[in-house]
Amino acid sequence: MLSTSSQTGALAPTPGLAQAVPRSRPAVEIQGMSKWYGAFQVLHDIDLSVQPGERIVLCGPSGSGKSTLIRCINRLEIAEQGRILVEGCDLSKVTTQAVKVRREIGMVFQHFNLFPHMSVLDNCSLAPTSVHGLSRKAAEERARHYLAKVGIENQADKYPSQLSGGQQQRVAIARALCMQPRIMLFDEPTSALDPEMVSEVLDVLVKLADSGMTMLCVTHEMGFARQVAQRVLFLDGGRIVEDSPPETFFNAPKSPRAQAFLTQILH
Amino acid sequence: MSATELLQLFFDPELFERYGARMLDGLLVTAKLVAISFSLGLLLGLLLALGRLSRNSMLRGATGAYIYFFRGSPLLAQLFMLYYGLGSFRELWQDLGLWWFFRDAWYCSLLAFTLNTAAYQAEILRGSLQAVARGQHEAAAALGLSRRTTFFKVILPQSMLLAVGPLGNELILMVKASAIASLVTIYDLMGITKLAFSRTFDFQLYLWAALLYLLIVEVIRRLLRRIEMRLGRHLDT
Numbered sequence: 001m002l003s004t005s006s007q008t009g010a011l012a013p014t015p016g017l018a019q020a021v022p023r024s025r026p027a028v029e030i031q032g033m034s035k036w037y038g039a040f041q042v043l044h045d046i047d048l049s050v051q052p053g054e055r056i057v058l059c060g061p062s063g064s065g066k067s068t069l070i071r072c073i074n075r076l077e078i079a080e081q082g083r084i085l086v087e088g089c090d091l092s093k094v095t096t097q098a099v100k101v102r103r104e105i106g107m108v109f110q111h112f113n114l115f116p117h118m119s120v121l122d123n124c125s126l127a128p129t130s131v132h133g134l135s136r137k138a139a140e141e142r143a144r145h146y147l148a149k150v151g152i153e154n155q156a157d158k159y160p161s162q163l164s165g166g167q168q169q170r171v172a173i174a175r176a177l178c179m180q181p182r183i184m185l186f187d188e189p190t191s192a193l194d195p196e197m198v199s200e201v202l203d204v205l206v207k208l209a210d211s212g213m214t215m216l217c218v219t220h221e222m223g224f225a226r227q228v229a230q231r232v233l234f235l236d237g238g239r240i241v242e243d244s245p246p247e248t249f250f251n252a253p254k255s256p257r258a259q260a261f262l263t264q265i266l267h
Numbered sequence: 268m269s270a271t272e273l274l275q276l277f278f279d280p281e282l283f284e285r286y287g288a289r290m291l292d293g294l295l296v297t298a299k300l301v302a303i304s305f306s307l308g309l310l311l312g313l314l315l316a317l318g319r320l321s322r323n324s325m326l327r328g329a330t331g332a333y334i335y336f337f338r339g340s341p342l343l344a345q346l347f348m349l350y351y352g353l354g355s356f357r358e359l360w361q362d363l364g365l366w367w368f369f370r371d372a373w374y375c376s377l378l379a380f381t382l383n384t385a386a387y388q389a390e391i392l393r394g395s396l397q398a399v400a401r402g403q404h405e406a407a408a409a410l411g412l413s414r415r416t417t418f419f420k421v422i423l424p425q426s427m428l429l430a431v432g433p434l435g436n437e438l439i440l441m442v443k444a445s446a447i448a449s450l451v452t453i454y455d456l457m458g459i460t461k462l463a464f465s466r467t468f469d470f471q472l473y474l475w476a477a478l479l480y481l482l483i484v485e486v487i488r489r490l491l492r493r494i495e496m497r498l499g500r501h502l503d504t
Contacts, residue, residue, distance in 0.1 A: 076405055103411035113406035117424050117501050126420060127410040159501035179410060 025088050027052045027183055027214045028073055033082030035068060035238075042068050043079065044238045052182070055215045057225040057246075060235035061261060066218045069235070070185045073216070074105040086183070103131060106176030110188040112168045114160040114175070120147065121156040124175045131179070139178075146174040150204045166197030170204055177208075184208065186217040222266060226250060234258045277471055286463045286472065293459030294479050300455060301445050304380035305438055311381065312388030319393045330389070337386035343447050345383055350375040350451045376448040380441065387437050395430035396422060428498040435491040442483050456480065 028050040035043040042065045050056060058066040071077040073084060075091055084091045089101040115123050124143035128134045134142065147153040150170040152163075160168050169189055176184060189205070190198045202224050209215060209228045219225065225232055225246055232249040234242035236257045242249060253259045318330030337345065353360075353369055360366040368374045399422050407417040449458035460476040463469075
């Protein structure tokens with residue numbers, strides 16, 4: 001089950017609101033970014049500006065470059081061309097400031113990528129102790145806080161392999177939140193899950209969206225996109241083909257490629 | 268042939284009284300030789316493995332050449348080269364103040380075994396480090412972990428689970444290969460056995476030696492199983 005309709009009502013983007021709110025410094029600003037894998041160009045001249053608190057869903061056919069795009073934002077992939085500014089700081093230059101700013105970005109992967117040899121609690125407290133310099137006690141307190149937020153505080157002492165896929169992904173979300181990031185990236189967070197576990201993870205994402213987190217999420221969950229996103233980006237062939245509010249995207253997609261994609265994915 | 272005579276053939280109490288304690292001493296020398304060189308080899312091997320995986324092509328080439336040489340030539344030849352070869356430059360070592368090292372068969376054996384096993388262990392460690400899933404590196408990077416923390420807290424512990432089996436194999440091979448040290452005057456288990464045999468011409472001494480080697484290997488085997496269970500405790504659900 002997704003969240004209640006009253007929540008959705010509060011979350012639904014009010015038309016014209018984006019213009020009314022004074023535009024602050026964007027959380028993420030991408031300018032003319034291109035990326036190649038060998039001779040193959042995956043991203044073509046991407047421009048994107050993400051406002052603080054904005055919730056963006058990226059979708060598109062496989063190979064369209066959506067994962068690569070968000071992986072470039074925290075430098076898991078290096079874009080050969082263009083600029084990426086996070087909180088106004090240029091990430092393409094490796095400065096101490098850039099390293100710090102990168103810690104403001106949390107990421108959740110399709111395959112969770114939890115550390116299998118550590119307990120859930122240790123998974124969550126490793127980065128706060130070693131990066132933020134928290135004491136073990138403080139880090140574990142923080143870990144328990146976020147584990148409670150994703151509803152699995154009672155699994156803290158288990159190993160990842162002892163949890164279901166949905167629980168593992170919620171641990172991964174808690175682990176990222178423990179670094180108290182300002183921006184969260186999700187790379188197909190529900191694609192590796194059994195169908196009955198998708199909703200428990202989506203519920204956590206909805207709650208996170210309600211808290212005002214800046215989110216970029218690659219997903220094929222169109223119900224989630226409709227409910228949570230303020231903007232839907234549709235990528236095809238390494239280009240952002242469509243960038244519109246969900247109602248426009250779902251009801252009246254402009255490009256024929258997006259129309260074809262939607263008829264296939266929505267049946 | 269009576270039963271006592273038959274027993275006499277494999278276990279002569281008189282012989283045991285004369286050489287039993289000395290063979291146990293030899294066993295300890297073997298254990299010490301293997302334990303020290305294997306441990307030092309593990310440290311050197313880890314450094315070599317990191318060199319093999321380095322982004323620096325010079326370092327990659329140099330460590331690659333080292334491993335190629337020490338895996339590709341016989342341990343016996345390496346030991347002789349160290350003890351008889353390098354040991355013949357007496358003046359040079361005296362000038363350098365290293366003669367105490369190169370004139371001593373014990374140190375030369377330790378060095379030869381360390382250098383040799385390091386090459387094998389380096390390849391085991393390199394393989395196991397590379398076998399850790401790429402997503403683990405990505406998760407660590409996304410959390411902002413330093414390269415040091417990533418290596419020691421995330422990658423190395425996982426790779427050790429993969430490495431412990433092959434490393435144990437290498438340890439067992441080392442135990443048996445250590446008998447070579449007896450050729451440069453070391454009285455390890457094999458050295459003592461050879462000495463005792465040369466005086467008595469009683470083959471049962473070699474049988475005892477074989478059983479003692481077997482004993483070490485069995486102890487190692489059991490120890491390994493424990494370590495493997497401990498390292499893999501997160502895997503039993």
